[in-house]
Amino acid sequence: MRIIRPIIFYFLLVVSALLLFFPIIYSVLVSFMNGAEVLSRSLLPSSLSFENYEKVFGTVPLLHYLKNSFIVSSTVMLGQLVVCSLSAFVFAFIPFKGRNVIFVLFLSTLMIPWEAAMIPNFLTIQSLGWMNSYLSMTVPFFALAFGTFLLRQHFKTIPHELYEASQIEGLSTFQFFYKVVLPYAKTSLVTLGIYGFLTTWNMYLWPLLVTTNDVKRTVQIGLKQLQTVEVSTEWGVVMAGVVIVILPTLLLLFIGQRQLQKGLTQGAIK
Amino acid sequence: MNLAEVERVNVRNEVEEGERVKQKIEEFQVVNKESFWKRTKNVRIAMLYLLPSILLFSVFLFYPMIKTVYLSFFLTDSKGNAAIFVGLENYQYLLESARFQKSMVSTGLFVLYTVPTSVIIALFLALLANEKLRGIGFFRTIFSSTMGMSVAASAVIWLFLFHPTVGTINHFLGLFGIPAVRWLLDPTWALISIAITTVWMNIGFSFLIILGGLQNIDTTLYESADIDGAGYFYQLRRITMPMLSPTLFFIITITFINSFQSFGQVDILTRGGPAESTNLIVYSIYQDAFINYQFGTASAQAIILFIIVFVLTLLQFKFGERKVHYQ
Numbered sequence: 178m179r180i181i182r183p184i185i186f187y188f189l190l191v192v193s194a195l196l197l198f199f200p201i202i203y204s205v206l207v208s209f210m211n212g213a214e215v216l217s218r219s220l221l222p223s224s225l226s227f228e229n230y231e232k233v234f235g236t237v238p239l240l241h242y243l244k245n246s247f248i249v250s251s252t253v254m255l256g257q258l259v260v261c262s263l264s265a266f267v268f269a270f271i272p273f274k275g276r277n278v279i280f281v282l283f284l285s286t287l288m289i290p291w292e293a294a295m296i297p298n299f300l301t302i303q304s305l306g307w308m309n310s311y312l313s314m315t316v317p318f319f320a321l322a323f324g325t326f327l328l329r330q331h332f333k334t335i336p337h338e339l340y341e342a343s344q345i346e347g348l349s350t351f352q353f354f355y356k357v358v359l360p361y362a363k364t365s366l367v368t369l370g371i372y373g374f375l376t377t378w379n380m381y382l383w384p385l386l387v388t389t390n391d392v393k394r395t396v397q398i399g400l401k402q403l404q405t406v407e408v409s410t411e412w413g414v415v416m417a418g419v420v421i422v423i424l425p426t427l428l429l430l431f432i433g434q435r436q437l438q439k440g441l442t443q444g445a446i447k
Numbered sequence: 448m449n450l451a452e453v454e455r456v457n458v459r460n461e462v463e464e465g466e467r468v469k470q471k472i473e474e475f476q477v478v479n480k481e482s483f484w485k486r487t488k489n490v491r492i493a494m495l496y497l498l499p500s501i502l503l504f505s506v507f508l509f510y511p512m513i514k515t516v517y518l519s520f521f522l523t524d525s526k527g528n529a530a531i532f533v534g535l536e537n538y539q540y541l542l543e544s545a546r547f548q549k550s551m552v553s554t555g556l557f558v559l560y561t562v563p564t565s566v567i568i569a570l571f572l573a574l575l576a577n578e579k580l581r582g583i584g585f586f587r588t589i590f591s592s593t594m595g596m597s598v599a600a601s602a603v604i605w606l607f608l609f610h611p612t613v614g615t616i617n618h619f620l621g622l623f624g625i626p627a628v629r630w631l632l633d634p635t636w637a638l639i640s641i642a643i644t645t646v647w648m649n650i651g652f653s654f655l656i657i658l659g660g661l662q663n664i665d666t667t668l669y670e671s672a673d674i675d676g677a678g679y680f681y682q683l684r685r686i687t688m689p690m691l692s693p694t695l696f697f698i699i700t701i702t703f704i705n706s707f708q709s710f711g712q713v714d715i716l717t718r719g720g721p722a723e724s725t726n727l728i729v730y731s732i733y734q735d736a737f738i739n740y741q742f743g744t745a746s747a748q749a750i751i752l753f754i755i756v757f758v759l760t761l762l763q764f765k766f767g768e769r770k771v772h773y774q
Contacts, residue, residue: 182679186578193572194589197650201592203615204604218618264500271496273489279497286508288760290708292729293753296518296736296746297511300527320503350492379597381711382729386737397599401715404603412607423600430595434588438655 201423208416215412229417236406238391239418242399246378247425249314249395253377254370256319261369262362264320265328266354270340286322292382299386313387314395318377324369327440331365332358368440371433378426396422512753518746525740537747547748549723550731553638557727558706560642561649565702566695568646569653574683576654577661587658594651598711605644606631606716634724637717641725644712649705653698660694661687700763704756728752 207215208229209222233239268280298317307313335358343353359366381397388394403418430437519537521529541547572590576583593601608615609630617627630640668686677685710729713719719726719734726734728748736745 183578183580186575186580190575190580190583190586193575194586197572197647198589198592200601200604200608200647201596204607207607215613218613218615260499260503263496267493267496271489271493273493275490276493279501282504283500284764286504288753288757289508289512290704290752290756292708292710292732293515293749293756294508294511296527296732296742296749297514298507299737300514301506301511317503317507320500320507325500375595379599381598381714382733385714397597397711400597400599400603404606404715412613415603416607419600419603423596426595426597427592430592431588434591434655435584438587438591438659441656441659 201427204416204419207413208420210413212411212413229411229413230421232411232414233403233417233421236414237399237402237418239396239399239403239421241391242394242396243421245311245393246395246397249311249384250374250377252311252315253318254373256315257321257324257373258366258370260319261321261324262328262359262366263354264325265332266358268325268329269332269335270337270353270358271350283322283325286320295383295386302387307387309388309390309393311393314377314380314384314393321373324373327369328362328365331362335361364436365440367433367436371429371437372441374429375426515746515749515753518742519750521743523740523742527740527742529743533743537743541744541747541751546723546726547731550726550728553724553726554707554728557638557642557645557709557725558703560639561645561706562699562702564642565646565649565653566699569650569657569698570695572650572654573657573661574687576658591651591655591658593648594655596648596651598648599715601644601648602712602715605640605647605712609640609716631717632721634722637721637725641709641712641716641727644716645706645709648712649702653702656698656701657691657694660691663694664690697763700759703759707752707755 206220206222209225209227210219211223211226211228214222264283268276268283302308302313305312339357340353343357344350348356378395379397380395384395384398385401388398400418400422403415518527518529520532520534522531522533522537524530576587576590607613611617611627611629611632614630616630621627628636631637664687668690669682672682672686708729709727710733713725713727713730714733717725719730729752732745732748732752735741735748
């Protein structure tokens with residue numbers, strides 16, 4: 178039993194990993210195949226040719242879309258970190274009359290699906306003149322109740338005496354916030370940062386609505402374009418596009434997986 | 448001392464007294480002013496720090512939510528301005544429309560297909576990956592990988608896998624003598640195809656959360672069970688599942704809500720077809736509002752979506768803590 182048990186587990190682990198990861202591995206393989214190989218349903222490409230990757234940049238302005246996605250995702254990430262940590266600090270350290278009411282207000286935002294509010298939001302963006310602009314894809318997403326609660330959870334582990342002591346030492350509230358609280362809660366900030374970047378990079382419906390030309394389009398919309406332009410013929414080119422789009426987030430996830438898991442479960446469950 | 452002098456002293460005293468009282472009052476007022484300024488210090492700081500969040504929530508969440516309710520009572524022009532008040536007619540129209548009924552049935556079926564499957568597979572993977580084995584970190588990374596996959600990329604990959612001629616799945620099934628399935632072309636299979644894609648995308652996040660829940664379980668429980676000679680499945684039933692129930696409840700709610708919000712996979716894989724069999728609620732809202740410019744009925748559908756999510760979240764808040772076992 179002592180020897181058999183790990184063997185069973187390794188067997189199940191390997192089989193599950195192969196099944197789950199197959200779509201990703203296979204799209205990488207297809208991205209190196211030529212049209213004939215795709216049609217003959219080969220499992221492996223005959224050579225490691227980057228022809229599809231060269232082609233994909235010629236088909237849609239993918240490099241430009243990548244730049245847009247990087248700008249949008251990084252901006253949302255930073256915006257969320259600033260806005261959420263400010264509000265989380267209040268909920269953790271500054272008591273005042275009516276704080277609970279505002280807390281419930283934050284909680285209630287969790288019950289509103291973004292899709293239910295998107296029609297008036299689209300009209301707002303139009304009237305603000307934010308169509309085809311980075312503003313429409315970033316600013317509305319800075320405030321995040323989930324992020325606020327995640328950070329608050331971590332902030333609350335700082336003893337309140339430290340806050341009082343810092344005031345006696347003559348530190349202003351803001352100094353306490355950025356000199357003590359933020360460095361202390363670095364792990365939660367990183368978790369929220371990764372989460373924010375991932376979700377923004379992968380956003381689909383909203384960028385589809387607020388971009389009507391190529392100038393500010395993100396890679397996700399680029400993929401839709403690529404798929405409609407190239408679909409029946411050049412699967413290799415389409416897959417090359419897919420690989421380019423998923424590479425940044427997969428890398429980020431592989432590097433930050435442990436961190437993300439630790440932070441998310443703390444914030445989500447408690 | 449004569450009387451007059453006494454009187455003078457008294458008067459002087461009174462004047463002094465009066466001045467002293469006046470001074471005291473002033474002092475008190477100053478103190479009071481300060482303490483009022485001090486008393487509200489917290490509120491002022493709090494409001495300053497909360498301002499960005501409250502402002503953004505108001506403009507991009509609360510206001511649009513109210514506006515959606517408002518729009519759902521109107522017929523609108525093509526620019527989204529409310530034109531004719533129709534009361535509840537939009538809702539009445541929806542409930543009677545065969546198209547909307549079909550969309551609700553599809554959405555219900557889709558949720559039924561995706562939620563249990565996603566959670567069971569993720570739970571299975573998390574149980575595997577929670578074992579203390581060499582190289583387990585590698586498997587954890589692989590299992591969580593679909594969390595980094597965007598809906599567009601995932602949908603394009605599965606579009607290829609489901610493809611009638613070059614598709615890998617039918618090719619693979621053919622190796623076992625199973626006849627080809629018309630994945631995205633047959634109305635019943637199309638919804639299942641979308642569900643498979645969604646389950647695959649869900650697994651990464653659910654796995655990560657459930658694994659976290661497993662790792663939070665006190666290891667001494669297992670140690671004492673081991674000493675008592677309890678087997679793997681006995682421990683799973685008696686320790687793991689009860690201790691994991693809050694996490695499971697949380698992830699079930701999240702998966703429910705996410706399923707109702709699915710859009711990208713429909714847009715890329717089937718565009719709501721064939722025969723509107725995959726016209727899930729958000730896709731239906733999108734089509735009504737941004738393709739047909741029927742903002743009124745689209746808003747009414749958005750309100751229905753909101754009510755569903757609202758009730759689900761409320762259930763999570765209300766019963767999430769009571770019905771499940773906490774340490």
